Amino acid sequence: MIPGTEDGQAAEATPVRWTAAAEARLANIPEFVRPMARAGIERYARDNGCLEVDEKILDAARDFFGM
Amino acid sequence: MRPASLVYARSSLSHSADIRANVGVTTRLPSGEPGVSMRLPAAGVPDEVRNPQRDAEHERDCDGSRPEVHCSAPPLPRTLFEVQVAVRVSYRLRNKMKSYHDIVGDGGSGILEQVAEHRTRIADGLAGVRHLVAVGSGKGGVGKSTLTLHLAGALRARGLRIAILDADFNGPSQARMAGVQGALFVPGSHKVSLPRTSNGIGVFSMGSVIPESQALEFESAAQGESQTWRATREFALLGEILGSFEWGALDLLMFDLPPGAERTVQYADFLGPCTSFLLVTIPSEVARGVVARSVAALSKGPNRILGYVENMSGYYCRDCNAIKPLFMSSETPRLGIPCLGTVPFDPELARFCDGGISFAELGDTTIRRALDDVAQQLLESLI
Numbered sequence: 049m050i051p052g053t054e055d056g057q058a059a060e061a062t063p064v065r066w067t068a069a070a071e072a073r074l075a076n077i078p079e080f081v082r083p084m085a086r087a088g089i090e091r092y093a094r095d096n097g098c099l100e101v102d103e104k105i106l107d108a109a110r111d112f113f114g115m
Numbered sequence: 116m117r118p119a120s121l122v123y124a125r126s127s128l129s130h131s132a133d134i135r136a137n138v139g140v141t142t143r144l145p146s147g148e149p150g151v152s153m154r155l156p157a158a159g160v161p162d163e164v165r166n167p168q169r170d171a172e173h174e175r176d177c178d179g180s181r182p183e184v185h186c187s188a189p190p191l192p193r194t195l196f197e198v199q200v201a202v203r204v205s206y207r208l209r210n211k212m213k214s215y216h217d218i219v220g221d222g223g224s225g226i227l228e229q230v231a232e233h234r235t236r237i238a239d240g241l242a243g244v245r246h247l248v249a250v251g252s253g254k255g256g257v258g259k260s261t262l263t264l265h266l267a268g269a270l271r272a273r274g275l276r277i278a279i280l281d282a283d284f285n286g287p288s289q290a291r292m293a294g295v296q297g298a299l300f301v302p303g304s305h306k307v308s309l310p311r312t313s314n315g316i317g318v319f320s321m322g323s324v325i326p327e328s329q330a331l332e333f334e335s336a337a338q339g340e341s342q343t344w345r346a347t348r349e350f351a352l353l354g355e356i357l358g359s360f361e362w363g364a365l366d367l368l369m370f371d372l373p374p375g376a377e378r379t380v381q382y383a384d385f386l387g388p389c390t391s392f393l394l395v396t397i398p399s400e401v402a403r404g405v406v407a408r409s410v411a412a413l414s415k416g417p418n419r420i421l422g423y424v425e426n427m428s429g430y431y432c433r434d435c436n437a438i439k440p441l442f443m444s445s446e447t448p449r450l451g452i453p454c455l456g457t458v459p460f461d462p463e464l465a466r467f468c469d470g471g472i473s474f475a476e477l478g479d480t481t482i483r484r485a486l487d488d489v490a491q492q493l494l495e496s497l498i
Binding site: 089 | 298299301302303305306307308309310311321324325352355356359
């Protein structure tokens with residue numbers, strides 16, 4: 049949960065920033081599914097209390113999902 | 116925007132010996148709203164269209180619309196074809212549109228290079244894959260997806276490196292059955308990581324990123340062309356998936372094909388001759404007939420057909436510990452290809468699929484032994 053939010057619903061509206069390096073990696077995802085992939089990664093970041101997606105977050109997601 | 120109904124010319128003006136001024140044509144959309152309105156420069160109207168001597172008045176309705184023609188000169192084109200030619204000539208002159216004959220080479224699109232690059236990317240992505248097997252049928256609802264997943268599980272249990280590509284983009288089921296719903300597509304430095312099952316099978320399924328309550332939508336620039344657009348877009352997406360994801364070193368990549376007899380052939384064309392086919396049927400004459408057509412169609416191409424699996428060969432009754440008939444037909448299918456085995460219907464397997472429970476959890480059951488036998492036959496057919 050992100051500090052300051054009671055039930056996380058406000059968190060959904062909180063924009064998540066992406067670093068340039070993370071954006072560059074995101075470009076590897078086929079364009080058609082990229083928006084859905086972005087949304088999923090941002091949700092993972094929020095769930096872990098982060099408002100910025102960087103390469104560490106991406107690597108952590110890979111490890112979490114056993115990739 | 117829907118194309119306007121190009122209709123005809125109707126002139127209420129008197130004739131004149133020469134065309135001295137421009138000719139105007141207004142088309143109407145089927146809704147009745149005005150569509151294209153343009154003036155045709157007399158000089159731009161081909162001689163075969165201009166005919167001052169002809170009576171330009173003619174009337175035909177198309178979709179209930181009527182053209183309005185403002186003509187300060189005489190005779191207009193009489194036939195629909197002539198009007199269409201005139202309008203197109205004017206449009207092209209005004210917009211400098213190239214015709215087919217104006218295009219030199221590929222028109223600067225580099226389409227051949229794009230296709231070559233695309234194919235190279237796919238080939239690079241699959242460079243580490245030993246065998247490609249597409250699981251198809253032609254008939255829907257025969258259990259392709261279920262068999263694909265559980266054969267993969269049986270082969271994985273033997274230590275093989277397996278991945279599944281759920282090619283049914285519109286009706287993906289592998290994500291749920293494999294337990295990778297909600298899995299992320301996480302990009303690496305060059306490729307995208309593949310979601311994996313608990314027993315290590317890589318699974319690509321649109322069901323991982325698209326909720327079951329949503330449909331997959333292919334945007335189309337022109338309405339009325341969605342069918343063409345979808346098929347084209349599907350294969351373009353398939354190519355991107357093959358080229359973008361980390362398939363890695365695999366013993367077997369299985370394609371779970373969408374239903375439809377024509378799809379089986381389309382995927383054979385797209386995936387190329389290195390992809391073998393495993394067909395699935397059930398003991399129904401209707402299903403066998405459709406599968407027979409798929410066999411006939413595939414046999415015309417270079418793809419190898421490994422054989423077929425007869426799914427739902429019977430109903431496994433746990434109380435009786437026996438397999439009972441599920442369909443009336445008891446004849447052996449005459450498909451002209453090897454039978455790799457039969458798999459009975461077991462409600463327990465359906466429960467496992469709905470719950471995303473892996474093959475390994477099946478335990479020593481009749482259904483698991485049947486799947487194991489088929490997997491062994493499949494493996495031997497690939498060697």
